[in-house]
Amino acid sequence: MNRPASRIVYVNGDYVPEDEAKVSVFDRGFLMADAVYEVTSVLDGRLIDFPGHAARLARSMAELDMESPVTEAELLAIHRELVARNGIDEGLVYLQITRGNPGDRDFAFPDPARVKGSVVLFTQSKPGLADSPAAKAGIKVIGIPDIRWGRRDIKTVQLLYPSMGKMMAKKAGVDDAWFTEEGGVVTEGTSNNAYIVTDGRIVTRQLSADILHGITRAAVLRFAREAQMVVEERPFTLDEAKAAEEAFVTSASAFVMPVVEIDGAAIGTGRPGPVATRLREIYLEESRRAAM
Structure with missing residues (x-):
C-alpha cells in the first residue's frame, strides 16, 4: 500500500495529520488515566479478530460505568479508513476512549449527558509483523x-x-x-x-x-x-x-x-x-x- 507523507490519525470525528492532532489538557485520560484501549493487528491490510477487541472494549467500558461515544460499526469503519489512508499492510491500530473533557480537573466522574468521551485512533506500520x-x-x-x-x-x-x-x-x-x-x-x-x-x-x-x-x-x-x-x-x-x-x-x-x-x-x-x-x-x- 502507498503511505501518506504524514500519518493520519483520528481524533473525535476528524481525520488529521498526526502533528495537528490535539486533545484537551483537561481530558480525564490525560489527568486520571480514566480511559480504556485496544490494539488490533493488521495483516495483509485486514483487521485481525476485530469483533473480539470490540467486545472486550465494551466490557471494559461497562466495568468503569463509561458510555461509548461510538458504535461498534462506526469503530470498524474508522479502523478500515485509517488502514487505507495510511497504507498499512502489516501493523497495528491503536484505539483509546476516555471519559472526556469536563473542562477542569475533578475526581468525580462528569455527567455523561454533558461530557462526551474522547476517541483517538492511530496506526503503526510494522512490516514483517507475522514473520518476526x-x-x-x-x-x-x-x-x-x-x-x-x-x-x-x-x-x-x-x-x-x-x-x-x-x-x-x-x-x-x-x-x-x-x-x-x-x-x-x-x-x-x-x-x-x-x-x-x-x-x-x-x-x-x-x-x-x-x-x-x-x-x-x-x-x-x-x-x-x-x-x-x-x-x-x-x-x-x-x-x-x-x-x-x-x-x-x-x-x-x-x-x-x-x-x-x-x-x-x-x-x-x-x-x-x-x-x-x-x-x-x-x-x-x-x-x-x-x-x-
Whole structure:
C-alpha cells in the first residue's frame, strides 16, 4: 500500500495529520488515566479478530460505568479508513476512549449527558509483523513482583508498572518480564498472557480479575483444543515454568511468541518448542482466513 507523507490519525470525528492532532489538557485520560484501549493487528491490510477487541472494549467500558461515544460499526469503519489512508499492510491500530473533557480537573466522574468521551485512533506500520525474527529465536524473560491494581481484567491505560517492568527486563538484558504473586505464582506478562507446556499439556492461568482476558488467548486456546491439544487453565509458578518443556506468551501484536529463558534458566532445549511453533502457525493461518 502507498503511505501518506504524514500519518493520519483520528481524533473525535476528524481525520488529521498526526502533528495537528490535539486533545484537551483537561481530558480525564490525560489527568486520571480514566480511559480504556485496544490494539488490533493488521495483516495483509485486514483487521485481525476485530469483533473480539470490540467486545472486550465494551466490557471494559461497562466495568468503569463509561458510555461509548461510538458504535461498534462506526469503530470498524474508522479502523478500515485509517488502514487505507495510511497504507498499512502489516501493523497495528491503536484505539483509546476516555471519559472526556469536563473542562477542569475533578475526581468525580462528569455527567455523561454533558461530557462526551474522547476517541483517538492511530496506526503503526510494522512490516514483517507475522514473520518476526523473535518468534524463530524465542524471547527471554525475568520474574518481577506483581504490584498492579486488582482489576487487571479491565484494559485501562494505567500502564506505568508494566512499562517499569519492561525497563526492568531491558536493564537485565532480556526481552520482557512475567508478573508473580506470593509463592512465585505467575499472573501474566507485562503486555501478554503467559503459558507453559508440561507433560505435553498447555497450562495457563484461568480467567479472573487477576489477568487480562486476552483476545489472542481466547483464539489460541480454541485452536489448541480443535487441534486435540490438552489445555489446563490453572495457576503455575515460576519454578514450574523453569522446569517446563516449553513456555510462550500470546498478545495481539506478538501472536504466539516462544519463551526460551526465565531468570537465566533455559526452558526445554533453549529453543522454540514444537507446541508454540505449531500454535503460531495455526493462529496466523486461521486469523488471516477470518480477517476483516
